[in-house]
Amino acid sequence: MPGAGTGSIPMDTEAGKDQDLAAVKKPIKCILSDGPCDHLAPADEASWERCWACPSGAGLLTAPERANPELFRILREVRTRNWQLESWNRRIGLLLEVLNLVQSAGDLETTLRIILNCVTSGYSIGFNRAFLFLLDEEKACLRGRLAVGPSTREEAYEIWRNIEETARNLEDIVSAARLGGRLGDGELTRLVAGIRIDLGRGDSLLEQCLGKGETVIRDPASLPNLDALSVLNLHAFVCTPIVTAGRPIGLIVADNFITGEVPGEEQVNLLKALAGQVGQAIANATRNEDIRRWLQELSTLTEVSKGILSTTDLETDLCLVSRISAQVLNAKGAVLRLVDDDTGALGCKAIYGISIGEMVSPSEEGARAIAEDVLKTGRAVLLNDTGSYLASNPGLERRKNLICVPLTKGEKAIGTLTVFDKIHAEALAEDGFGADDLRFLTVLAGQAAIAIENAKLFDNLRKTEAGLQELHRHLLRSERLAALGELSSQVAHEIRNPLTAIGGFARSIMKQLPSDDSNRAYMEIIIKETDRLERILTEQLCFAKLSPPEFKMEDVNKVITETTSLFAEKVSAKKARLETRLAPDLPGLHIDADKMKQVFINILQNALDSIGEGGKIEVTTSRSEWTVEIGFANDGPPIPQEMLERLFVPFATTKAGGSGLGLAIAYEIIYEHGGTIDARSEQGTGTTFLITLPLATEGERRRGPVDRRSAVRDRRRYGRIA
């Protein structure tokens, strides 16, 4: 029997036991060893039939055994050795099975957990604790990844008390691994995940082990190069590299923290065997993990692409891109900048996770400088230590790390996308952005650039289309009006002559009728009606041949006052009020005052006709950035919606005596001035005609009504005039 007659293989001990441990061990009567056993035993002795570490298969001494103690001692010895062999056999078989299982475990986390559970299970290798480190080649470091084992002695008892229920066999180990960590694993994993050992310095114990192979450290406290490992409070431990294809990919560190036993030869060999075999499985799982992540990124990208390519609205696109890039990279925020087509300056277009106020802070100035660099060079920048960049770009203190990629369309850089401040799931890991993040953002930026260009094109297309539609509408109107004018002038000739004769004779007769003649009233009707017909003809003819406007610098307020004064008499006859609220500081406008007066007269006449006795008309002027607005509001009954849509179409009148031309003429005149006229009418608020005239220089007006303000006008016009 190796050791002090314990018969325990996993706990095969050397003599050195620390005092601590001795305190918690008490000798129990172990049936198998037929004498005092110094195996670890829980306080609650009654629940144990035998030492937990002794093999099964041992039974109570039978009567023959008692009768021939020597024979049976030999027999027992044979049986024990036999068991020992069986046990090894079983363990090796177990290892093989573990390897099989590990190969098919799928995800990395489960794979690693199975391996470590195998290292710590009493049924296999039986270490107290195991830690796994993986090599990060990109960052040239070893990182703590996972740990299994109790973090305190109390936990150890807790775990071991339940061990029989939780880990009787391989399936238990595996299912425990699949379920996640046991008590203590989380705490240990947290500790080990904080460990990062940079390679290349050569002074680290683990780095040396990577090259040398398994190393048993009997007295960790005496080692000078333990550094990062000291937090694990290691006892005598074994450290073995995990190798695949002759290349180390990580390390397993295992110790007997609770029992304090120095790892025995068998333990070390088993661990070495395991570590030598699981390398491929870990490499596969890592690759699977990578593939899974790439697939996920790919599907995210597909989703993002679908999202941004399906919207053709530029603003929505930009917001979407900045939000998604920050969210997918798990970062605090993102800023999207675009080159202005006109000025060539790089301007911020969309932000996520950062306030507008912050955008003007010095810290953003630094970020902007980086963006300009990226735009110039066309090369992405990944800064995980913004401190080192501070010398040339002061003010970056507030950013922990950032990635900035160019948005390029073909060869041309059209903007930049900056993502900053990686958020880490584990507080201890603060490595910032990785190559994966950069790769992902680059692909996303490519998609975004396409989407942005599409949206821009679509935007232009939409503007052009709106302009064309407007032009088309106007052409239709013009054609219709031209045809109408042609007709009018012919009809006018045919009607005007007889009308003149009728009215003329009526007047002639009127002169001769005695003042008390009862027919005078009828004659007056004839005269009045012919007058009205003549007026309609005049309007039509006026419409048929609208002479081109003569633009002069005029004061719109003055034109309005002159027009309203014409209405004073009519207004007071109706006991109505005509009020003006004119902006005092209006600039002069290039307009044809006579024509504009015609417009105002037509609108005011309509307003006066629609309001009731004691009604109110209000004329207002105001100025906006590009335009002067003139409003004519009245409190008359609302104009029905279907009428509102045809308000400016010739002959669409609701008035009994109207020609249906007044507003059509007004529309034509305002159109010639490059302005817009629009009517709104609602129950309760009355009707308002709004005229918008451009504040343009004469040169600009010559460009015609489809100019840079057309977009504004089109929005207003839509749905108004069919």
Place this chain on the structure above:
Amino acid sequence: MARILVVDDDSSLRILYSKELADEGYDVETVSSGREAMDSISGKRPDIVVLDIKMEGMDGLSALNEIMKIDKTIPVILNTAYSTFKSDFTTWNADAYVVKSSDLTELKETIRQILQSA
């Protein structure tokens, strides 16, 4: 008594004008075409011509040209249903341009002014 020649192809208007202008105390002759107007002017010079523009055969503007050729001093008032000819430069030879209306006040006033200044 001032002599007025009215040229209009509308017979009703010819009756109206001759009655109304006669009431004003003028000697009124009416003809229905440019050709007839030429004949009349060649015979006896009127003090003023009231000329319609849109007429069958020779229209008012051609007639105006012919009248100018015969005698540049005869005052001519163009009287038409269209205001559009106002901007036609061939109408500038005329002394006045009055749009037809059943209210003859403007026409009568124009005639009076031209005769006074002659």
